[in-house]
Structures are given as structure tokens and as C-alpha cells.
Amino acid sequence: MTGELVQCPFDPSHAVKRIRFPIHITKCRQNHPHVDLVPCPYNAMHWIPQRQLADHMGNCPDNFELAANES
Structure with a gap:
């Protein structure tokens, strides 16, 4: 919406x-x-503190590589 x-x-x-x-x-x-926020490479709606970006990328629901590996 x-x-x-x-x-x-x-x-x-x-x-x-x-x-x-x-x-x-x-x-x-x-x-x-x-x-100090940076955009998530998987979803531009996600802005993450720089120091937390690696953790976010590993858990981001929009990370299609992560989703493909879980299937």
C-alpha cells in the first residue's frame, strides 16, 4: 500500500x-x-548503523542468496 x-x-x-x-x-x-547510518544493499528501506551492517546483511529478510540457501 x-x-x-x-x-x-x-x-x-x-x-x-x-x-x-x-x-x-x-x-x-x-x-x-x-x-552514522548506511543503506542495506538488499533493501533501500533499511538504514543500519555502520557497525551493525555485516550482522544485518547476514539476517536481512531481503537477502535472496540467504533465502535460496535455506531452501
Whole structure:
């Protein structure tokens, strides 16, 4: 559903429509350069602290390689 609201990882007080998330995240990331988040390579909706990225990649539900190996 395109009207679904998602929370901004850079500012939790921001709730934006899923369809507007890419635009919002670009602007909000520039306004919060001190926040050390990186995008997940499997899903651009996931923004993870840099130090947790490796763990996230191993457990990300959008990691199709991981899903294929479990089948």
C-alpha cells in the first residue's frame, strides 16, 4: 500500500509515506550528517548503523542468496 507510513531512521519524529521515503531520506540524511547510518544493499528501506551492517546483511529478510540457501 503506497499510503503506508514509515519512520525515518535519521529522525524518529518523522513519519513519511512509503512512496515518498526515497525523497525524504535524501534530504533528511543531508540534515543529519552526524548520524552514522548506511543503506542495506538488499533493501533501500533499511538504514543500519555502520557497525551493525555485516550482522544485518547476514539476517536481512531481503537477502535472496540467504533465502535460496535455506531452501
